[in-house]
Amino acid sequence: xxxxxxxxxxxxxxxxxxxxxxxxxxxxxxxxxxxxxxxxxxxxxxxxxxxxxxxxxxxxxxxxxxxxxxxxxxxxxxxxxxxxxxxxxxxxxxxxxxxxxxxxxxxxxxxxxxxxxxxxxxxxxxxxxxxxxxxxxxxxxxxxxxxxxxxxxxxxxxxxxxxxxxxxxxxxxxxxxxxxxxxxxxxxxxxxxxxxxxxxxxxxxxxxxxxxxxxxxxxxxxxxxxxxxxxxxxxxxxxxxxxxxxxxxxxxxxxxxxxxxxxxxxxxxxxxxxxxxxxxxxxxxxxxxxxxxxxxxxxxxxxxxxxxxxxxxxxxxxxxxxxxxxxxxxxxxxxxxxxxxxxxxxxxxxxxxxxxxxxxxxxxxxxxxxxxxxxxxxxxxxxxxxxxxxxxxxx
Amino acid sequence: xxxxxxxxxxxxxxxxxxxxxxxxxxxxxxxxxxxxxxxxxxxxxxxxxxxxxxxxxxxxxxxxxxxxxxxxxxxxxxxxxxxxxxxxxxxxxxxxxxxxxxxxxxxxxxxxxxxxxxxxxxxxxxxxxxxxxxxxxxxxxxxxxxxxxxxxxxxxxxxxxxxxxxxxxxxxxxxxxxxxxxxxxxxxxxxxxxxxxxxxxxxxxxxxxxxxxxxxxxxxxxxxxxxxxxxxxxxxxxxxxxxxxxxxxxxxxxxxxxxxxxxxxxxxxxxxxxxxxxxxxxxxxxxxxxxxxxxxxxxxxxxxxxxxxxxxxxxxxxxxxxxxxxxxxxxxxxxxxxxxxxxxxxxxxxxxxxxxxxxxxxxxxxxxxxxxxxxxxxxxxxxxxxxxxxxxxxxxxxxxxx
Numbered sequence: 191x192x193x194x195x196x197x198x199x200x201x202x203x204x205x206x207x208x209x210x211x212x213x214x215x216x217x218x219x220x221x222x223x224x225x226x227x228x229x230x231x232x233x234x235x236x237x238x239x240x241x242x243x244x245x246x247x248x249x250x251x252x253x254x255x256x257x258x259x260x261x262x263x264x265x266x267x268x269x270x271x272x273x274x275x276x277x278x279x280x281x282x283x284x285x286x287x288x289x290x291x292x293x294x295x296x297x298x299x300x301x302x303x304x305x306x307x308x309x310x311x312x313x314x315x316x317x318x319x320x321x322x323x324x325x326x327x328x329x330x331x332x333x334x335x336x337x338x339x340x341x342x343x344x345x346x347x348x349x350x351x352x353x354x355x356x357x358x359x360x361x362x363x364x365x366x367x368x369x370x371x372x373x374x375x376x377x378x379x380x381x382x383x384x385x386x387x388x389x390x391x392x393x394x395x396x397x398x399x400x401x402x403x404x405x406x407x408x409x410x411x412x413x414x415x416x417x418x419x420x421x422x423x424x425x426x427x428x429x430x431x432x433x434x435x436x437x438x439x440x441x442x443x444x445x446x447x448x449x450x451x452x453x454x455x456x457x458x459x460x461x462x463x464x465x466x467x468x469x470x471x472x473x474x475x476x477x478x479x480x481x482x483x484x485x486x487x488x489x490x491x492x493x494x495x496x497x498x499x500x501x502x503x504x505x506x507x508x509x510x511x512x513x514x515x516x517x518x519x520x521x522x523x524x525x526x527x528x529x530x531x532x533x534x535x536x537x538x539x540x541x542x543x544x545x546x547x548x549x550x551x552x553x554x555x556x557x558x559x560x561x562x563x564x565x566x567x568x569x570x571x572x573x574x575x576x577x578x579x580x581x582x583x584x585x
Numbered sequence: 586x587x588x589x590x591x592x593x594x595x596x597x598x599x600x601x602x603x604x605x606x607x608x609x610x611x612x613x614x615x616x617x618x619x620x621x622x623x624x625x626x627x628x629x630x631x632x633x634x635x636x637x638x639x640x641x642x643x644x645x646x647x648x649x650x651x652x653x654x655x656x657x658x659x660x661x662x663x664x665x666x667x668x669x670x671x672x673x674x675x676x677x678x679x680x681x682x683x684x685x686x687x688x689x690x691x692x693x694x695x696x697x698x699x700x701x702x703x704x705x706x707x708x709x710x711x712x713x714x715x716x717x718x719x720x721x722x723x724x725x726x727x728x729x730x731x732x733x734x735x736x737x738x739x740x741x742x743x744x745x746x747x748x749x750x751x752x753x754x755x756x757x758x759x760x761x762x763x764x765x766x767x768x769x770x771x772x773x774x775x776x777x778x779x780x781x782x783x784x785x786x787x788x789x790x791x792x793x794x795x796x797x798x799x800x801x802x803x804x805x806x807x808x809x810x811x812x813x814x815x816x817x818x819x820x821x822x823x824x825x826x827x828x829x830x831x832x833x834x835x836x837x838x839x840x841x842x843x844x845x846x847x848x849x850x851x852x853x854x855x856x857x858x859x860x861x862x863x864x865x866x867x868x869x870x871x872x873x874x875x876x877x878x879x880x881x882x883x884x885x886x887x888x889x890x891x892x893x894x895x896x897x898x899x900x901x902x903x904x905x906x907x908x909x910x911x912x913x914x915x916x917x918x919x920x921x922x923x924x925x926x927x928x929x930x931x932x933x934x935x936x937x938x939x940x941x942x943x944x945x946x947x948x949x950x951x952x953x954x955x956x957x958x959x960x961x962x963x964x965x966x967x968x969x970x971x972x973x974x975x976x977x978x979x980x981x982x983x984x985x986x987x
Contacts, residue, residue, distance in 0.1 A: 235672050243672070250667035259870075260660065268650030270659075270874070271839035272641070299699050299844075302864055328864070335860060439667035442869030444699075461735060462706075469699035471868050472842030473659070477666075 235543065240569050242559040243545045245373065245406075245521045247439035249495070249562070251481060252488050255440065258480030259473045274466030276475040283479045284447060293452040294423045296459045299469035301405055301433040301446030306332045307462045308429055308448065309365060312399040313338040317364030322351045324548045326373040326403065329365065338364070344550075349375040349515040349523060353383060357390045360398055366391060369403040371410060371519040374548045374557040378518035380414035388418070392427055399454070402430045405446075406519040408437035408489045411497050419449045426451040429458075434474075436520065437492050438481045443474035496520045499560040506570045510577070521559040523551070528581030530556045536576040542569045633937045640965055642955040643939045645773065645806075645917045647839035649891075649958065651874060652884045655840070658877035659870045666869060673869040680872045683879050684847055688819055693852040696859040699866040701805055701833035701846030706732045707861035708765055708829060708848070712799040713738040717764030722751050724774055724944045726803060729767045738764070744946075749775040749911040749919060753787045761795040769803040770818070771810060771914040774944045774953040778914035780814030788821055788828055799827045799854070805846075806915035808837035808885055809892050815914065822850045829854055836916060837888050838878045843871045892916045895959050902966040906973045917941070917955040922973065926952040932972040938965045 235241055242248075263269055277297055285292045298304035305328040313319050318339035319329055330340045343359045346352045351372070360366045368387070371378040379387070384402070391398055402418040422428040433446035448458060464470040481488075500522070504514050507524050514522035526533045530552045534544050545557035560566060633639065641648075662673065670677040677697065685692045698704040709732040713719050718739030721730055725745075733740045741763070743755040751772050760766050768787065771778040779787075784802065791800055802818045822828040829850040835841035845867055848858055867875075878884070896918070900910045903920050910918045922929045926943050929952045933940050941953030957965065 235674055235676065237674065241668070241672050244669050246669065246672070247667050250664065256663050256666065259663070259666075263656055263659075264650070266650070267653065267656050268648065268839075270655070270842040271647045271650030273644050273646065273835075273841045299863055299866055306863065435669070441669045442662070442666045442673060444670075444865060444868045466842070467700075468702055469844055469863070469866065471699075471844045471871060473870050474868060 236541075238541055240542045240561055240565045242521075242561045242565065242569060243543045243557075244441070245436060245519070245557075245559045246441045247437055247492060247496075247520065248560075248565060249439055249492065251439040251443075251477065252484050254484045255438075255477045255480045258476045262473050262476035270472060272472070274470070274472035274475055276472060276479070277465040277470060280475045280479050283482050284449075287482050288419050288449060290419065290423050290449060291452070294449055294455055296448050296455045297464040297470055297475075298446045298448065299464050300435055300441075300444045301403065301431045301448075302328055302444075303462065303464050303469060304431045304446050304448045304458075305329050305367075305401070305403070307458045308399070308401050308431070309333050309338075310336065311457050311461050312401075313364035315339075317362070317397075319365050319367060320356070320360045320363040321367040322356065322369075322372065323550065324374055325367060325369050326405075329367045329401070333365075345375060345377075348377070350377050351379065353379070353387045357387055357394065360391045360400075361395045363395065363398045366398060366400045367403065368400055369405070371406040371517075373405070373519070374521070374545065374555075375523050376515050376517035376519045376521055376557075377523075378410055378412055378415075378516070380412065381416040382414065384418065385421075388421065388425075388428060392425070396427070399427050399429065402428065404430055405433045405436055407432070409493055409496055409520050410518045411493065412518055422450045424451065426453045429454055434478050434481060437489055437496075438478075439492070440474070440477060440481060443471070443477050445470065445474040445478050495563075496560055499563050499566050502563065503558070503560055503566050503570070506573075512577075521545075521557055523548075523555055523557050525554050526556045526577065527554065529553050532582060533576060536579075537569075537572055540572040540575065542572045637937045639937045639939060640957055640961045641939050642957050642961070642965060643941050643953075644841070645836065645915065645941075645953075645955045646841045647837060647888060647892075647916065648956075648961060649839055649888070651839040651843075651878060652881065654881050654884070655874045655877045658873040662869050662873045668869060670865050670867055670869050670872055673872065675872060675876055677865070677867050677872050680867065680875050683876055684849075687879055688849060690823060690849065691852070694823060694849055694855055696848045696855050696862055697867050698831075698846040698848065699863060700835055700841075700844040701803065701831040701848075702728050703863065703866060704829075704831045704846055704848040704858070705729050705767070705801065705803065707858055708767075708799065708801045708831075709733050709736065709738075710861050711857050713764035715739075717762060717797075719765050719767060720756055720759045720763045720798075721767040722756065722769065722772065724947065725751070725767065725769045726773045726805070729765070729801070745772070745775055745777075748777065750777040751779060753779060753783055757787055757790045757794065760791045760798050763795065763798045766791060766798055766800045767803065768800060769805070770815075771806045773805070773915065774917070774919050774941065776911050776913035776915045776917055776919045776953075778810055778812050778815050778912075780812065781816035781818075782814070784816075784818050785821060788818070788825060792825065792827070796827070799829065801829045801831060803831045805831065805833045805836050807832065808889050809916050810914045811889075811893055812912075812914055819849055822854075824851075826851055827854055829858060834875055834878060837885055837892070838875075839888065840871075840874060840878065843868070843874050845871045845875050891959075892956055895956050895962050898959065899954070899956060899962050899966065902962075902969065906969060908973060917953055919944075919947075919951055919953050921950050922952045923950060925949050929972060933965075933968055936968040936971070938968045 281292045281295045309329045309332040313333050319333040320341045323342040323344050343356045419430050422430045429450035435441035514524040665673040681692045684695050705728045719733040720741045723742035741759045746752045822830045829848050833846040910920045926948045
């Protein structure tokens with residue numbers, strides 16, 4: 191498999207599974223580009239493009255959130271000049287929302303900061319990170335940066351984690367990254383299966399911490415669905431990550447948080463906490479408070495909107511013999527029968543931006559986020575043109 | 586236990602529930618911890634008399650904020666609030682390009698931080714190790730010190746000299762074998778600055794004595810310096826391996842709440858630092874705000890002039906009260922108040938004037954006072970006159986006050 195800059199995950203044999211391929215950290219594509227000024231495209235997105243590459247909510251935040259941002263300027267417009275003391279207010283608001291105590295919550299600059307902090311605190315030279323291949327790479331990238339091992343567990347043929355194998359691989363791990371629904375596969379593990387997985391890991395490897403990343407939680411429509419926040423506040427070995435970047439439509443604000451046992455949260459906060467004087471901007475904190483206070487209606491509506499678009503987009507591909515993975519998120523992973531790059535470049539030439547490569551599936555699969563219905567109706571016309579032509583490279 | 590946003594401060598003021606709060610705050614980084622504590626102290630004290638409003642002179646902020654053009658730029662980005670910063674127009678890469686252009690360097694010479702604090706933290710993470718520690722000053726901005734302590738890597742804190750300047754000679758002597766040297770110029774909290782020659786000699790000395798050591802020069806207060814002997818170390822950082830200059834939009838640009846800073850240096854040095862950068866660390870609004878600010882140099886120049894004028898006024902007021910300030914080159918003063926900073930701070934707070942926290946080892950004598958607006962400082966001056974007087978009456982040696 192071709193090596194790329196980010197391809198640095200160690201291959202680790204996991205029991206009977208033998209040596210696993212481990213290029214899932216391979217190419218971060220667009221998202222990775224911001225890591226390095228050397229590779230940054232200026233004007234990456236041109237006006238008029240349909241951007242369905244980054245699993246954003248295309249509707250953005252609600253009007254109350256925007257009003258709160260404007261109010262955060264202060265009466266004389268000076269407040270952005272002040273270090274913000276709003277972190278506590280946001281923590282209290284979130285504690286109330288989830289029925290937990292303030293000491294169960296730590297804020298982050300997006301869930302990115304949360305993922306990095308958890309990785310820093312819970313992995314070590316002799317305590318690896320364990321994650322599926324592929325999954326969201328933030329934890330693996332950071333573990334690698336620290337020189338800590340990363341163990342990858344392949345998904346099964348339904349693009350679901352093989353939970354027995356995942357649990358076996360987790361023995362002795364410092365941290366298990368459990369993204370549910372997962373990115374980029376968009377698939378989802380039900381509540382009972384997740385509970386059993388957590389119980390098994392906790393039983394067989396009591397020193398291992400499990401990070402349940404619920405970034406796409408709000409988009410799940412499957413009734414076998416529950417948050418692991420109640421478990422996390424009881425069990426120091428379980429942490430839940432949440433974000434305002436997805437269903438809340440606030441990816442541009444950079445705010446996320448972790449919920450967990452006070453002991454775990456304290457360890458995280460001691461290492462790197464997002465507060466008004468470090469990484470969290472004042473507008474984001476005011477926006478996030480307003481986002482919670484606007485009520486569940488906003489999320490219910492967004493979940494419904496996304497589900498309609500998801501049904502439409504998934505059916506479009508399924509009707510053409512390209513059945514996507516069983517998406518429970520605001521994106522799908524679909525076999526386009528050609529290298530993702532070829533599909534992506536062809537779409538981009540027609541002003542539709544789809545996601546980067548996700549090894550080891552970059553030869554066949556593409557991740558496509560759900561824009562608005564109008565955007566997706568336009569996008570599928572582009573897909574039809576692009577897919578109507580035979581692939582130029584062997585898939 | 587659970588409180589609404591609006592109810593929170595009232596509950597704290599009411600007392601009784603501060604135990605959990607203190608525990609939570611204790612879990613945070615030092616600066617954050619202090620700032621949040623300040624926020625609480627502000628609300629926890631008895632209400633101010635009618636007509637007296639709070640004047641915050643504790644955090645070295647630009648009291649006017651970022652200006653109308655910046656706020657308009659933020660509002661224009663409302664439609665892109667849901668986009669990641671690399672998908673917005675302009676994107677974070679455009680901000681990198683604009684900063685590069687400002688300093689006449691290439692994008693590869695620039696790395697963005699969520700405030701310059703991220704640059705400082707990441708420099709400690711990138712360049713120190715259990716074998717190669719941090720060399721810093723005392724007192725100075727403590728973010729690198731607290732970060733290195735959290736990592737458990739060694740630290741040497743070199744006291745400032747008798748004139749409250751960084752002891753460049755002492756820091757040079759401590760540098761061999763260090764992973765990182767932190768050189769805050771102007772230095773917070775002492776407000777003093779070193780001229781260009783001292784900085785160049787210091788850098789050359791460290792390069793010669795310990796070429797593997799990285800030198801981080803924090804120029805957070807650069808725009809406020811008026812000393813003609815001073816010059817930015819940016820050209821030095823571009824021509825010298827292992828030298829990084831940190832800058833921020835939090836001070837003169839009036840955008841502390843937006844969390845934007847950056848590091849400048851040679852491409853190979855910046856690359857090392859950028860490995861630790863948090864992805865997508867600047868918000869869509871931060872990108873737009875910083876670009877608008879860079880496009881308005883007149884605003885920055887006016888802020889520098891304003892600060893100098895108010896700084897001169899405040900220094901004079903304190904001097905008349907017998908309290909000598911170090912020669913300030915920032916938007917704050919480090920002043921000998923002849924009493925513990927806490928006593929001075931608490932006395933001022935009763936009148937709504939919030940000054941800086943303790944800065945050991947000078948907490949028994951010196952306070953840090955940020956420069957507010959002229960109107961604020963006139964009010965603060967009245968408070969200082971009242972607060973500093975009783976000590977004279979309490980029998981201080983008369984000579985002290987001349």
